Every structure is written in structure tokens, then in C-alpha cells.
Amino acid sequence: MSDYSKLDSYIEKNLDENLKELARYVSQPSVSAQNLGLNECAQIVKEMLEKRGFAAEIIPTDGAPVVFAERSGKSDKTLLIYNHYDVQPPEPLELWESPPFEPTIREGKMYGRGVSDDKSHLTARLFAIDAILEQDGELPCNIKFVIEGEEETSSVHLHDFVMQNLDKLKADACIWEFGGVDHRETPMQYLGLRGICYVELSVESLSTDVHSGLGGSIFPNAAWRLVWALNTLKGEDERVRIPGFYDDVVPPTARDIEFMEKLPDVADEYKSRYGVKEFIKGLKGGVNLKVEEVFTPTCTICGLTSGYQGAGSKTVQPARASAKVDFRLVPTQTPADILKKLRAHLDAQGFSDVEITFLGGEPAARTDPDHPFVKLVVDCAAGVFDAPMVIVPMVGGSGPSYPFVHELNLPVVTMGHGYPDTRAHAPNENIRIDLYLKHAKHAARVIAEFSK
Amino acid sequence: MSDYSKLDSYIEKNLDENLKELARYVSQPSVSAQNLGLNECAQIVKEMLEKRGFAAEIIPTDGAPVVFAERSGKSDKTLLIYNHYDVQPPEPLELWESPPFEPTIREGKMYGRGVSDDKSHLTARLFAIDAILEQDGELPCNIKFVIEGEEETSSVHLHDFVMQNLDKLKADACIWEFGGVDHRETPMQYLGLRGICYVELSVESLSTDVHSGLGGSIFPNAAWRLVWALNTLKGEDERVRIPGFYDDVVPPTARDIEFMEKLPDVADEYKSRYGVKEFIKGLKGGVNLKVEEVFTPTCTICGLTSGYQGAGSKTVQPARASAKVDFRLVPTQTPADILKKLRAHLDAQGFSDVEITFLGGEPAARTDPDHPFVKLVVDCAAGVFDAPMVIVPMVGGSGPSYPFVHELNLPVVTMGHGYPDTRAHAPNENIRIDLYLKHAKHAARVIAEFSK
Numbered sequence: 001m002s003d004y005s006k007l008d009s010y011i012e013k014n015l016d017e018n019l020k021e022l023a024r025y026v027s028q029p030s031v032s033a034q035n036l037g038l039n040e041c042a043q044i045v046k047e048m049l050e051k052r053g054f055a056a057e058i059i060p061t062d063g064a065p066v067v068f069a070e071r072s073g074k075s076d077k078t079l080l081i082y083n084h085y086d087v088q089p090p091e092p093l094e095l096w097e098s099p100p101f102e103p104t105i106r107e108g109k110m111y112g113r114g115v116s117d118d119k120s121h122l123t124a125r126l127f128a129i130d131a132i133l134e135q136d137g138e139l140p141c142n143i144k145f146v147i148e149g150e151e152e153t154s155s156v157h158l159h160d161f162v163m164q165n166l167d168k169l170k171a172d173a174c175i176w177e178f179g180g181v182d183h184r185e186t187p188m189q190y191l192g193l194r195g196i197c198y199v200e201l202s203v204e205s206l207s208t209d210v211h212s213g214l215g216g217s218i219f220p221n222a223a224w225r226l227v228w229a230l231n232t233l234k235g236e237d238e239r240v241r242i243p244g245f246y247d248d249v250v251p252p253t254a255r256d257i258e259f260m261e262k263l264p265d266v267a268d269e270y271k272s273r274y275g276v277k278e279f280i281k282g283l284k285g286g287v288n289l290k291v292e293e294v295f296t297p298t299c300t301i302c303g304l305t306s307g308y309q310g311a312g313s314k315t316v317q318p319a320r321a322s323a324k325v326d327f328r329l330v331p332t333q334t335p336a337d338i339l340k341k342l343r344a345h346l347d348a349q350g351f352s353d354v355e356i357t358f359l360g361g362e363p364a365a366r367t368d369p370d371h372p373f374v375k376l377v378v379d380c381a382a383g384v385f386d387a388p389m390v391i392v393p394m395v396g397g398s399g400p401s402y403p404f405v406h407e408l409n410l411p412v413v414t415m416g417h418g419y420p421d422t423r424a425h426a427p428n429e430n431i432r433i434d435l436y437l438k439h440a441k442h443a444a445r446v447i448a449e450f451s452k
Numbered sequence: 453m454s455d456y457s458k459l460d461s462y463i464e465k466n467l468d469e470n471l472k473e474l475a476r477y478v479s480q481p482s483v484s485a486q487n488l489g490l491n492e493c494a495q496i497v498k499e500m501l502e503k504r505g506f507a508a509e510i511i512p513t514d515g516a517p518v519v520f521a522e523r524s525g526k527s528d529k530t531l532l533i534y535n536h537y538d539v540q541p542p543e544p545l546e547l548w549e550s551p552p553f554e555p556t557i558r559e560g561k562m563y564g565r566g567v568s569d570d571k572s573h574l575t576a577r578l579f580a581i582d583a584i585l586e587q588d589g590e591l592p593c594n595i596k597f598v599i600e601g602e603e604e605t606s607s608v609h610l611h612d613f614v615m616q617n618l619d620k621l622k623a624d625a626c627i628w629e630f631g632g633v634d635h636r637e638t639p640m641q642y643l644g645l646r647g648i649c650y651v652e653l654s655v656e657s658l659s660t661d662v663h664s665g666l667g668g669s670i671f672p673n674a675a676w677r678l679v680w681a682l683n684t685l686k687g688e689d690e691r692v693r694i695p696g697f698y699d700d701v702v703p704p705t706a707r708d709i710e711f712m713e714k715l716p717d718v719a720d721e722y723k724s725r726y727g728v729k730e731f732i733k734g735l736k737g738g739v740n741l742k743v744e745e746v747f748t749p750t751c752t753i754c755g756l757t758s759g760y761q762g763a764g765s766k767t768v769q770p771a772r773a774s775a776k777v778d779f780r781l782v783p784t785q786t787p788a789d790i791l792k793k794l795r796a797h798l799d800a801q802g803f804s805d806v807e808i809t810f811l812g813g814e815p816a817a818r819t820d821p822d823h824p825f826v827k828l829v830v831d832c833a834a835g836v837f838d839a840p841m842v843i844v845p846m847v848g849g850s851g852p853s854y855p856f857v858h859e860l861n862l863p864v865v866t867m868g869h870g871y872p873d874t875r876a877h878a879p880n881e882n883i884r885i886d887l888y889l890k891h892a893k894h895a896a897r898v899i900a901e902f903s904k
Contacts, residue, residue, distance in 0.1 A: 154765065194665065198765040207727025212778050213646065213849030216750030218731050218741060219722070223753035223775075224686065231683040234676065236802070270671070275659025275771070279670050289670060298668030301675035302768050303759035308776055313606065313650040313811040315778055315850075316754050319727070323675075324760055326664050326767055350688070359765040397665030398767075 004383065007444045010131040011437060018130070018440075019110065019433070021048065022123040026103040026112040032086035032153045038064045041085045045122070045147050052129050054145070059165075061157040064149030068168065073139030075451035080144045080171035080410060083122040084151035087114030088425045095427035109430040116431045117424035118177045121416050122147065124436055125175070128443035141451040144171055151177070154360050155400035162403035173373040173450065174410040175443075176401065180418025181435065184264075186387040187442075189378060190414045192366035192394035193401050194294065195329030197338045198302075200357040201229065202322035209307065215317035222321040223306040229351040230323060233299055233342075238280050240299045240327075242345040248332045252295040256393045259369060260290045263392065294394040298328040324359075328398065335361025362398060365405035365412070369393050373411040373450075380445035381415070384438045415442055456835065459896045462583040463889060470582070470892075471562065471885070473500065474575040478555040478564040484538035484605045490516045493537045497574070497599050504581050506597070511617075513609040516601030520620065525591030527903035532596045532623035532862060535574040536603035539566030540877045547879035561882040568883045569876035570629045573868050574599065576888055577627070580895035593903040596623055603629070606812045607852035614855035625825040625902070626862040627895075628853065632870025633887065636716075638839040639894075641830060642866045644818035644846035645853050646746065647781030649790045650754075652809040653681065654774035661759065667769035674773040675758040681803040682775060685794075686751045690732050692779075694797040697749070700784045704747040708845045711821060712742045715844065746846040750780040776811075780850065787813025814850060817857035817864070821845050825863040825902075832897035833867070836890045867894055 025048070030041035042058050042065050049056040049069040056069035064086065090100035090113040098104035100113035110120070122145075132139060146169060148158050162169060181187050205222040206215070215221070234240050252260070267285025270276050283289045302325065307318030327338055339358060346354050367374065369391050381389040401412050417435035418424070477500070482493035494510050494517050501508040501521040508521035516538060542552035542565040550556035555564035562572070574597075584591060598621060600610050614621060633639050657672040667673070686692050704712070719737025722728050735741045754777065759770030779790055791810060798806050819826065821843050833841035853864050869887035870876070 210726050212752045212754055216752040216780050217748045218735055218745050219728050220732055221753060223756050227679050227682045228688050230679045236680050274662050276671055280672055283670055293670050296669045300664045300668040300769055301673060302664055303761045304675050304756040304773060305761040307755035309755045309757040317752055328668050
């Protein structure tokens, strides 16, 4: 690899100015869940990109607009960078030590809503570009940014946006919004996300709640209907009973398991952090627990609602009952197929009265851990972080990476400066400035090396 | 029967003054659920009884005090009258056409919280006593009143109160708090109440809610545990699966079914009023529906709570889940026995993690429809109401009559002036003054005839 001392030195010297730009960005509230400040924030993003010579535009969608920007470079290779300018709601406000939209630096950290997730991830990447432009006067490759405003509300319009802009978004590789180090300060490379199919199941058995002394013996009870229907979805053995549910499941490869084996055991941490007495399926820990956590599809009840839920007793037979259920999907399950099988199953089991409302979904998406771009990102990290970057072939969560992986056919990598106490989605969200510098330096190396 | 024209004439002539006394009683808020005005109201009740020459006392309990009063009469037979001075909360206030604690007469009705349930039932009975005392100067029999202040919050201390005062409450027959006419203006004689065993089932599987992307595949899910546990309690065939649940069930007698056959068919009314599309257990209507409604024990889910219940989706695996469940009991099931069997069943099914919280219970209680006191009350109604009183051997609801029937060994009858639009427990609760007069006249006849 090349000598990056000049890039590093630029980044170290210009930190204060860059942090001022980040502070301005964080001080603009942009809460997608509350439709607050989104257009104003998109405008700030556009200006930050234009300042670096990018052609930037604000593209409307059926929801919050997407900021798209591009700048050509020496080679014809193109790097696509995905970020989002929206943030989580700041509530509960009373738990913040400094106001969420007044970014504040204390003891080497900057605090503010959205500072980690993921406004600083954008500015760190812009910082890397600044360093390269300062050194070379031009970019070594084409760079495109796609920066959406609905990531914190499930990116509901992003898939359509990608499909409508396949040419515009054409690229050779993609850097995902965030990344970071674990508790050992080891940078992590998360390469796959499970898919999701989120539904609400609801039953209405009567037009009104009824005194349970009257209805209990003779009227259908919505809560019972729901319980019986749910019981047909998954048994106590944790096996999903919907016919065909597992048909399209691709099991982890030997290579996947090799990667999972290198990760630290999580059993004790999960037990103490979440109060788990016993894992399900007889799991004890080790690689089996780690593999099960991310490579199996799930059927999770996220919520139950029916009838009286206050203190003490109320003798009512509920007219309505509903459950929130999420299915985490693995390759190559799809939400559309699972929905179809769920409906057919409920009908076959006599639960045509159970209505299904689809609340969102996306298939799983994985990037090959042996893709050359992954190797490049891992290699570049070696010059910056204290420990070698570790590859995690799949994580249990979900996100909007599917169209990037499967429609744009890009390897998608994660890199960034998150850390275990970064408090994304919680009060006192913060970044560590030492890690922020590392991410900027890492990004500069990746951009510099990408077209070589 | 005797000539009651003098009693009737007294009641008609003194209506205005009696209604003033009722209005004063209703204007004193006495909301047991909110611990509002109970002592003040008990004092008013004591004064009303003392005005009629009763020896009255306010007896403390672990909850609201009970007003006990007695006055001797010519014979040594004793009539016990049960009422309550507490009322339901008045909320929602904005739906009242006149303020709930400012009793108002409009178009032959008096409106106010608690006016029907059951403050006017007490004053109508006092009105009957006034008429008899005016005519004869003394009572024909001993009369005792037991007037509690916790009926609207499940009479939690009444059973103990009765047990601690068995001698004091000794009597030959009991008039229950309320009664009334149905939509045909036919007075109804409700002679049995199902028992109840109300529990909360709760599960805690983790110390905190967890992101469903993490927990779904490896952590126990409280909502699933609850669904599976509930599913073992009752199957889709509506048969309760707790071993021994039906052991102590006494089926209805041929005489019971004879009474039930005389009642109007309710199928169409239930369908239109409650939006029932199909009754459970293949029931279509007729006597089968009526018998099933009241003579079978139930297991009803009254409420379900777990995890996320708001709009849209939240990907959370809930740490806690709970259900409110009521079992309506028939003779000779008991709450204590059902609780024991429920715990044993859950343990046997592997659900020791499901906690049971007992929220209240009372066994069923029935009065023999062929008891002479029932005949007396029915006969007396004939001289007052337009239609003959109809006997209902059992209703589906529950109430605190068990210690009166089974500890004091009393026949317990219902009589009163409720009617289908009386709106007990709802805004604009009211009584029809024409029916109020009928109840007072009916009560006067029952008291006069009781010791003959």
C-alpha cells in the first residue's frame, strides 16, 4: 500500500473545521418519524456536497426526498456511498445531558441526536474526500452519494427509488451508512443483513366488547381466535409451522461457519445484559449460538393487544385482538412469498377471520466475504485501527441493502466509527472523536485504493 | 291477598318528598373505585335508616364501611335487605346531559350516577317501609339492612364481613340489591349467579425488551410463552383442557330447562346488538343457546398485553406478556379449586414460568325457584306490574350472593325497577319514576305478606 501520511496529516490538522461542519449538520433537526426539518436538512447535505465539487440534486419521492450527488474521477470505476440525513426522535429529552440538537464536545466525544447515526459518518467520508482533493486536486474514481431521509422509518420508499434510478446509481461497489468497533476496539465488517416481513394479525369477532358473563359461553372471543391462530404459526419446539416456510432457506456455508467461529462467544454477555436464563432450542453458547442467531429465519411476536389491560380485573369479552409479528428472513426467502404462505396457512387452519396487514418487508442481502472489495476495505483498516478488521458474514438485523446488493449488484461493505457506548437511538448519542479520525483516514485509504 | 290501596295511596301521595330524599342521596358522590365520598355517603344512609326507627351502625371493614341496621317487628321472622351505597365512576363526564351528581328529573325519569344502581332501590324500599309504618305504626316482621360500599369494586370484603357477622345477619329471606323489567315490561326474577375466578397470567422471559433481530432466534419470547400456555387452557372446540375443570359441575335440572324454555329467544337480539355472526359450539338459538349461556362454566380471555401496541411496526422482542382470564363457575365449582387445578395444569404442561395472580373470585349461588319466598315475591308482583313476573333460574353474571345463599342459608330474590335503558355504569344513568313507584308498592306487599 501507498504512503498515506499526507492524507492523515491533512485530516489531523483540519479536524476542528470539519467538526464545525458536522455540528452545523447535527444542529439541524431532521426527525423522519415526526416529519421535522427534513427538507431543510436535505438542503444542508446538498450544500456540503456541492462544496466538494459534486453535482448534487434533491430528488422527491413519495416520502422524504433523496439527495443524490456525483463527481467524476480519474478512473472509470465508481464508488457508491449510502447514508441517511434523518435521525431518531430525541425523546425522552430530560435524559440528555446537553440538548440533542445543540452538539456539544465533552471529553473527546461529540454529543447530539443523530451525531453517530449517521451524520458524522457522512462528514467523515466528506473529510476523506477533502484530504484527497487537497493532495491530488481530483478524485481517483467516480464517487456517487445516495442519502435518504427515511432510514429511521424503515426506508419505505428507498427500494422504489433505486428501481427508478438504476442507471443513475450504477457503480462497482458500495459503502454502507455505518460501521464501527466492538468492545475490544476491533473494527467489524458486517456483510449481510437478514430480511424481514412485518405483519399485523387482527381479529374482530363482535361489533362491541361484551360483558364476559354474557358472552363467555356463547360468543366467539377475538382474543381466543388470535391465540389459537398464533399457536398454529410456531410450536413450543420453535419450529415455524407454516407449510413451505423453510423451502427457500439457504443454510450457512462451511466458510460462513469459519468466520462465525472467529467471533467471541456471546453467551455470557447475553445472559447478563438481557437476563436470559436459558437460550431456546437447547443452545448453550459457542459457534452454534452465533450461527443460530443470524442464519435462521424467525417468527417473533413483537406485540399483543386485546381487551382490558389496566390494573385489576374487568370482566369483558373483547371484540378485537391483534398481534404484531415479524419474520426475519434469510436468503432466499422473500416477504411476498412468506405473506402468501401465511395467508394460505391461516385459511387452511380455519382462520380466515384473521386479517393480515403487511407493515413492511425486504429480503435478506449478503455480500460475499471473499469479494475483492471486502479484502480492500479490510486491508485499508489495518493501517488505521489497532486490531485487524474482523469479518461477520451475517447479522440478525435487517435493513434496506437488498436493492443495492441484488438490483445494483454491488458488494456492500460497512465501515465507520460506532462503538459499544455510542447510544444510537437513545439519549446522549455520541461519537468518539479519536474513532472519527480513524474512520476518515480509513475512508481516504479505501477511496485512494479503490481504482488501483 | 289483602287490600293494599292504603299503602299504594300513601306511596303515590308522598312521591315528591321521597324523591327529594333520593336526590340528596344521589348528590353525594360515593365512587368506590376512586375512594370518593364513601364515609359521607355511609353517614347519609345511616341517617335515612334512623329516620325510620332503625338501629343503625357503620361497621368498619378492611375497605369501605358497611352500614348495618335493624328494626324489630310483630313476628319473629326476619327479612334481610342487601344494597350498596357506592356507585360507578361518572366518567366520561362530557357525555352526561346533566351533571352526574346533580340529580335531575326530565320526562318522568331521574338522571344521576348511581340513581338506578342502586341508590333508588334502597329508597324505594324505605318508601315501602314508610307506607307500612304510616298504616300500622310498626313493622310486620323484623327487617335488617346490610348496605356495603364496595359492590362496584367486586365486594372484596363482603364475604369476610358476612362470616364475621353470621349471628347479626341471621334472617329467613333476603331481597337482593336490584331487579327490573325486560323490554316487554315483564318483571324478571333472577335466582342464580355464576361464580367467578379472575386471574392474571404473566410471563417474564428477559430483563428487558430486546431488538427482534437479535433475540428472535435464540432468546425465549414472553409473548410466545403466553400464547402457548393459553392454548393449553382451551381448545378451538371451546372445551376447557384443565384436568378436573368440569368435575364439580352440576348440570341444569329438567325444571331449570323448563324455566329457560319460557324465556324469549335471544339469538336475533344478540346478533344485532353485538354483531355476532355465528354463535360458538354450533349453537343456533332457542333454549339450547339460553341454557349454554348460563349453565356452563367458561374460560374467557378478557385482555392481552405484550410488547409494542402502537401504530405501524416496532421490531422488539417483548420481555413481558400477560393475559387477564376469567373463569365463570357454576355450582359446585369453587375459585380455590380451579386455581389449584390451573396451577397444576400449567406446571404439568411445562409452564411453571407462567405466574398466576388471583384477582378475585366467588363461587356460584342459586336459590331454588320453587322456594315459597320466591312464590311470595312473584305473587306480590302480580298486583303491581302489568305482566306476571318471570323466573330466570340462573344468569351468566356473577355477584357477591354466595355467602347469603350458602353461609346464611337464605333464599335470595331480585326485585326492582331497572329497565333496558337504565344505563347503569354508563353516562345518563336513570330510573323511570313509574317503575320506581311499582317497586315501592311491590316491596310494601312483600314486607306485608312475609310473616303471614
